[in-house]
Amino acid sequence: MTIDEVVLLLKASQATGLTTFQEIILRSSWSGKTYTNIACEADYGEERVRQVAAHLWQLLSDFCKEPINKSNFRQTLENHRLSKAHQQLVKEFNRAATAISLEFPSGAVSLNSRFYIPRLPIEELAYAEMAEPGSVICIKAPKKMGKSSLILRLLARASNQGFRTVTLDFQQADKAVFASLDKFLRWFCANVSRELQLEPKLNDYWDEDMDSKVSCSIYFQEYLLSALSSPLVLVLNEVDWVFEYQEIAGKLLSLVRTWHEQAKGVEIWQKLRLILVYSTEILVPRKLTQSPFNIGLTINLPPFTKEQVENLAQRHGLDWTDGKDAESLMAMVGGHPYLVRLALYHLVGKGGLERDLGQLLQQAPTEAGIYHEYLRQFVLALGEKPELGNAFYEVINATNYVKLEPALADKLQSMGLINLEGDRSTPACELYRLYFRQYLKTSVQNSGCNSTATFDRKLRSEKGFDLFE
Structure with a gap:
C-alpha cells in the first residue's frame, strides 16, 4: 500500500472518517518524523500525539491482522496489498465522496479538497x-x-x-x-x-x-x-x-x-x-x-507522474488500477495537472460517468473537445509572435526532433509547448501536436510558407471575429 491508500482506507472504513490531525500523524510517521517533530509542527502536545497515534496503530493492526506500531508502520504496510473487499470499500467511498465534492478545476485547489495531489518532496x-x-x-x-x-x-x-x-x-x-x-x-x-x-x-x-x-x-x-x-x-x-x-x-x-x-x-x-x-x-x-x-x-513544478494520475483518478472514483487508462490519458496530455484534472472532471461529472475516455481523447484535439478554450490561449500567444509560431510549426511536424535557435526554444519551453533536452525540441504532448498541426498544415498549403499570419486569418474567418483585437 501507499500512504494515500492507507489514508483512504481509514477514511472509508471509519464512521467518523479521519480527522486532519490523524492524517497529519499518519503522513508524518510515514515520512519518518518523530512524535516530537509532529507535535512541534502540528502545535499539539507530544502526549496527545502519542495517544492519537496509538489508536491509529490499533485500527491498522485490525486491518492487517498483525501488530502495527510506529517503528514498523511503513515497512509493514508497503508490503501489504489491499484485499478485494478493502479495494471495493475504497472505490465506493471515492464514488460517494466525488459525487458530493466534485470541483471544476479552476484556480487553486482548496486546502480541504480531496483532489490535491502532493508532489513530494x-x-x-x-x-x-x-x-x-x-x-x-x-x-x-x-x-x-x-x-x-x-x-x-x-x-x-x-x-x-x-x-x-x-x-x-x-x-x-x-x-x-x-x-x-x-x-x-x-x-x-x-x-x-x-x-x-x-x-x-x-x-x-x-x-x-x-x-x-x-x-x-x-x-x-x-x-x-x-x-x-x-x-x-x-x-x-x-x-x-x-x-x-x-x-x-x-x-x-x-x-x-x-x-x-x-x-x-x-x-x-x-x-x-x-x-x-x-x-x-x-x-x-x-x-x-x-x-x-x-x-x-x-x-x-513538474508534471504529474503516472502514479499521481492514477491516484487522482482514484480520488474521482475511477478504477484505473490496471494503469491502461492513465497511460492513454498521459499519451495525449502528458502529466499536465490541469489537463489531467479537466479530463477526470468531465469523465465523472454530473454524478456519474457521462462519456468514455476513448471518446474524450478522440475529441480532445478538436474544437469540440474539452481543451478548446485552453488551447485558444496559445493561439493568441502564437499569433502575436509569428517567429514562435513558425518555430513551433517545425517542431510539431518533425518526425523526430528539431534544433531551434536557443532563444526560440527557451521561449516555447517556458510556455510549456515543447520539451527541451539539450538542443533537441519535441512537442510537450500529443494534444499540442494534433491541435496545432491541423491549422498550420492548412495555412502552409494555402500560403506556401510557414506563416502564423495565415494561421491567424484562418481562425478569424472561422470564428467570424478577430481574436487579436
Missing part, C-alpha cells in the same frame, strides 16, 4: 526553506501547473507556525504604479503595511535625497519588521507582470537579493521570508536572470 523542501531565517523561494512554472495551490499550502503552514503572512499580486497593480521606481516602491510598502494592519507611514521614513531602494529598505527594517514579533512570509505573486518594466524589475530583484544578504548579518532581516512566484510564459529578460533567481530555493 517539493512541499517538504519548501516548508523547510520557509522556516529558514531570511530565506528566499522562487516558484516558477507555466500557468495551471499548481503554483497557486502550493502557495495556499505554504501560507497555511506559515500561519499554523505563528508567522505573519502577506501576499501581493502585481497583476492587480494599476499601470500608473509602474510609472517610476519611486512610485512603485511606495505602492509596494503601503500595501504591505495595510496587509499587516499597520498604518502606512511612508513620509516618516522616505527621504527624497536618497535612492528609493534605500528608503524602502529603511521602511521595512525600522518600521514594518520592527513592529512584528514573529517572522513575516511575504509572497510576491505574478512577478512576471513586472518584467515588462525592466528597470523596475531589475531594481526590485536586486532589492530582494540585498535583503537576503543582509539577513546573514542583521538579525531583524532574518524575520523576512520571501516567496517569488512567476509564470514562465513570460521569459525572464537575460539581464534579470542573475538576481535573485540564482539564490535561495528554486522550485520548478
Whole structure:
C-alpha cells in the first residue's frame, strides 16, 4: 500500500472518517518524523500525539491482522496489498465522496479538497526553506501547473507556525504604479503595511535625497519588521507582470537579493521570508536572470507522474488500477495537472460517468473537445509572435526532433509547448501536436510558407471575429 491508500482506507472504513490531525500523524510517521517533530509542527502536545497515534496503530493492526506500531508502520504496510473487499470499500467511498465534492478545476485547489495531489518532496523542501531565517523561494512554472495551490499550502503552514503572512499580486497593480521606481516602491510598502494592519507611514521614513531602494529598505527594517514579533512570509505573486518594466524589475530583484544578504548579518532581516512566484510564459529578460533567481530555493513544478494520475483518478472514483487508462490519458496530455484534472472532471461529472475516455481523447484535439478554450490561449500567444509560431510549426511536424535557435526554444519551453533536452525540441504532448498541426498544415498549403499570419486569418474567418483585437 501507499500512504494515500492507507489514508483512504481509514477514511472509508471509519464512521467518523479521519480527522486532519490523524492524517497529519499518519503522513508524518510515514515520512519518518518523530512524535516530537509532529507535535512541534502540528502545535499539539507530544502526549496527545502519542495517544492519537496509538489508536491509529490499533485500527491498522485490525486491518492487517498483525501488530502495527510506529517503528514498523511503513515497512509493514508497503508490503501489504489491499484485499478485494478493502479495494471495493475504497472505490465506493471515492464514488460517494466525488459525487458530493466534485470541483471544476479552476484556480487553486482548496486546502480541504480531496483532489490535491502532493508532489513530494517539493512541499517538504519548501516548508523547510520557509522556516529558514531570511530565506528566499522562487516558484516558477507555466500557468495551471499548481503554483497557486502550493502557495495556499505554504501560507497555511506559515500561519499554523505563528508567522505573519502577506501576499501581493502585481497583476492587480494599476499601470500608473509602474510609472517610476519611486512610485512603485511606495505602492509596494503601503500595501504591505495595510496587509499587516499597520498604518502606512511612508513620509516618516522616505527621504527624497536618497535612492528609493534605500528608503524602502529603511521602511521595512525600522518600521514594518520592527513592529512584528514573529517572522513575516511575504509572497510576491505574478512577478512576471513586472518584467515588462525592466528597470523596475531589475531594481526590485536586486532589492530582494540585498535583503537576503543582509539577513546573514542583521538579525531583524532574518524575520523576512520571501516567496517569488512567476509564470514562465513570460521569459525572464537575460539581464534579470542573475538576481535573485540564482539564490535561495528554486522550485520548478513538474508534471504529474503516472502514479499521481492514477491516484487522482482514484480520488474521482475511477478504477484505473490496471494503469491502461492513465497511460492513454498521459499519451495525449502528458502529466499536465490541469489537463489531467479537466479530463477526470468531465469523465465523472454530473454524478456519474457521462462519456468514455476513448471518446474524450478522440475529441480532445478538436474544437469540440474539452481543451478548446485552453488551447485558444496559445493561439493568441502564437499569433502575436509569428517567429514562435513558425518555430513551433517545425517542431510539431518533425518526425523526430528539431534544433531551434536557443532563444526560440527557451521561449516555447517556458510556455510549456515543447520539451527541451539539450538542443533537441519535441512537442510537450500529443494534444499540442494534433491541435496545432491541423491549422498550420492548412495555412502552409494555402500560403506556401510557414506563416502564423495565415494561421491567424484562418481562425478569424472561422470564428467570424478577430481574436487579436
